[in-house]
Amino acid sequence: MTFVLAHPSPQTDAKELAKILRERGAARVEENSFVVLETDRIQEIAGTFGVARVSMAIECESQFAAISKAIAEVGRRTVLQGQGFFVKVHLLTDRDFAARDLEFAATGALAAELAGVASSAKNEEEASAKIVAYVGMRRAFVCLKEYEGAGGAPAGALGSASCAITGPLSLASCIAACKAGFSLPELLLLYGDEDDLCRNAKIARSLAEKTTRAKSQKIAIAKMTAVHPRDGRIRMLQFDLAAARALAGMMKSKNVVLPLSLATHPQWFIEMIMKEIVGAGKVPLVPLMFSEIDYAKEEQDARRVTRQEFMKSKKTALEKPRHVRLEVGPDYLHDIIDSV
Numbered sequence: 298m299t300f301v302l303a304h305p306s307p308q309t310d311a312k313e314l315a316k317i318l319r320e321r322g323a324a325r326v327e328e329n330s331f332v333v334l335e336t337d338r339i340q341e342i343a344g345t346f347g348v349a350r351v352s353m354a355i356e357c358e359s360q361f362a363a364i365s366k367a368i369a370e371v372g373r374r375t376v377l378q379g380q381g382f383f384v385k386v387h388l389l390t391d392r393d394f395a396a397r398d399l400e401f402a403a404t405g406a407l408a409a410e411l412a413g414v415a416s417s418a419k420n421e422e423e424a425s426a427k428i429v430a431y432v433g434m435r436r437a438f439v440c441l442k443e444y445e446g447a448g449g450a451p452a453g454a455l456g457s458a459s460c461a462i463t464g465p466l467s468l469a470s471c472i473a474a475c476k477a478g479f480s481l482p483e484l485l486l487l488y489g490d491e492d493d494l495c496r497n498a499k500i501a502r503s504l505a506e507k508t509t510r511a512k513s514q515k516i517a518i519a520k521m522t523a524v525h526p527r528d529g530r531i532r533m534l535q536f537d538l539a540a541a542r543a544l545a546g547m548m549k550s551k552n553v554v555l556p557l558s559l560a561t562h563p564q565w566f567i568e569m570i571m572k573e574i575v576g577a578g579k580v581p582l583v584p585l586m587f588s589e590i591d592y593a594k595e596e597q598d599a600r601r602v603t604r605q606e607f608m609k610s611k612k613t614a615l616e617k618p619r620h621v622r623l624e625v626g627p628d629y630l631h632d633i634i635d636s637v
Contacts, residue, residue, distance in 0.1 A: 348446035381419030449476030473584035
């Protein structure tokens with residue numbers, strides 16, 4: 298039988314991760330090192346915050362000969378013709394043999410299996426195929442394939458936060474906040490016209506798919522008036538200012554996620570918003586402040602907007618938000634648009 302091993306990130310405890318992953322199938326903690334699941338939902342598990350990496354593995358008895366045989370069998374199935382291979386064994390507890398001895402024996406057995414296809418043992422740096430085994434007291438697992446996980450801390454480990462969807466930067470900031478350990482039970486979506494609504498509804502759906510474990514989510518949808526019709530730089534700042542003020546005044550969460558960055562926003566603008574958030578008794582969370590992600594040219598140009606230039610633009614206003622609770626699923630995008 299093939300199992301899925303979910304390896305916790307450094308910020309995550311294996312038992313805590315098991316509680317989260319039980320929603321996706323029967324889960325047990327192995328030697329307090331990783332979570333073992335019987336499921337085919339591998340991509341969902343890899344995308345869960347708190348998971349460093351995911352392994353597909355076969356299970357065998359935790360005996361020297363059985364493990365060596367299993368490693369040779371996995372290598373025979375996964376190492377391609379001409380590939381160099383490397384065997385790595387992790388002992389999860391004290392055993393009556395050393396990891397290096399098992400690696401040596403399994404490497405010899407696998408080399409004999411692959412002699413006819415010109416595949417030979419290499420060191421870890423030179424090998425293009427790596428067979429990894431995890432050995433506990435009663436069970437051992439030999440990996441067929443490994444995937445990188447989402448990493449970070451489990452969403453909600455540090456409490457909750459409110460956030461707003463105003464554009465692409467807000468998606469990146471919300472995901473970064475979740476990865477740091479915050480859950481996002483309250484979401485505010487702003488739009489100025491139909492194009493904004495469709496774009497931000499898509500962003501909200503993407504955020505829900507990446508971060509939400511709940512079956513439904515509370516969302517407040519509000520239209521902005523007097524948004525600049527042409528200058529994308531001013532328009533972006535207008536959205537972010539309106540969102541910050543709404544989050545500070547409307548949402549219950551003490552923590553507020555802001556999509557601000559010195560790469561995309563003027564320093565005077567950042568200082569102004571931070572002052573307003575703190576003045577409202579909220580805690581600003583600004584995960585993108587010093588990040589080096591790729592930004593659109595228009596986003597980068599916004600940082601050159603002067604205070605005087607911004608103040609000359611018309612003052613925007615928010616219409617009364619419409620509060621709804623929507624099911625997270627295939628109709629999430631259309632439900633947002635239909636609720637307006």
